[in-house]
Structures are given as structure tokens and as C-alpha cells.
Amino acid sequence: AQKITQTQPGMFVQEKEAVTLDCTYDTSDQSYGLFWYKQPSSGEMIFLIYQGSYDEQNATEGRYSLNFQKARKSANLVISASQLGDSAMYFCAMRDRMDSSYKLIFGSGTRLLVRP
């Protein structure tokens, strides 16, 4: 069965430093996609970054990069040069071909707090 595990309920990081948010996943499909979303206190889910299972390079989007280790089934999010506005909940999510609806399966999230 598909599963996403985020083991860090909360994280602190100093402004301007880098932080890594952990995510491991489980699927028996070979074709899947991994996503990270940010959810500020206002509630909207903001897409950050996507990694496909066949992508050979780690995805990057501005200050966000995804450390994809396929053999370990991990897809950690790295945020460089943290800003105060990065304080939010972060969710890792997955979808695979075995699920014909391509719904997203979410982890329980990590709350990140950036200290000034």
C-alpha cells in the first residue's frame, strides 16, 4: 500500500540557514511522482516541487531542492537560505500509476519555524 512518512513533527531553523525536511515513501509501483506542498497558517496548499521516479537528476526550484534517494525510498526537501516567510506546515505527497485516480497520498506534515 502507498504510504508517506514524515518523522519530524516540528523543526526550527535560523534565518538564512538551510534546513532539510525528511520524507520516506512506500510503493510497489515503479512509476510514481513525489510532491512537496507548503501550507501557511492561512490554509492554502502551495505546490513547491515535483520529482518523478524516472528523473535522474534531483529536482530544484529556486531555494527548494529535493534530495531523491530512490533505493532508500526517501525524498527529502532542502530549503536553502531560510526566510521568515518559510514558517509553515510542509507536506510530502505521492501518487502512482497503480491508483487510477492518481490521488495524492500525504504525510502527516512537518511544522517549520524560522527564527530571526
Added chain:
Amino acid sequence: GAGVSQSPRYKVAKRGQDVALRCDPISGHVSLFWYQQALGQGPEFLTYFQNEAQLDKSGLPSDRFFAERPEGSVSTLKIQRTQQEDSAVYLCASSLAFGTSYEQYFGPGTRLTVT
């Protein structure tokens, strides 16, 4: 362009009342999803539409929950005889097509409180 919109943003219902939550997806998006997010948790899938066809409703928690998308655009999630355990944020998301790589765009959600 406009993103996904949802209305109302907040809804308070007395236990036993029926509620209807509306989702306007991004124009042209084929796929539409409803998720339920309990406080402090990740969203959980409720149901999926491809155009007007409801292809997966495996996540609907009971037969009190009903969703429709009659013309393949706007969708409504209806909850009959609301219970306190229905209190949550209901998120709608749309996607241009279906497949593992297509990003889902989320609306702001409707926060439902059942008293």
C-alpha cells in the same frame, strides 16, 4: 489567471444540518479532487472526478457524503445530517490532466465546524 476557488470559506452547522460546499476549478482542468483535512493532519482523499464522471469515491467516509460535477466544471460536496466528526477543512484541487506528474492546484479550503 484565476486559481481554484471554494465557497464558503467558513461554515458553521448545527449537528444534523445538511451543508453544501462548492468548488470552482481552474478552467479547462479535467481532474478534480476533494480532500478532507483534520486539524494538525495531512489531507486525506475523498473523491475524484474526471470531467463529469466520478471515477473514485473510495475515500468518502459514509453515505452521508455525496459529490457531483454535473457539467465537468464546478463541483459540489454535500454532507447530509452533519456530525461533529465532520468538522474539518475540505480542500478541492484540480489538475490539467491525469497522470503521475500533473500538479494538483488547491483551493483555499472550506473550514466546516459542526456544533
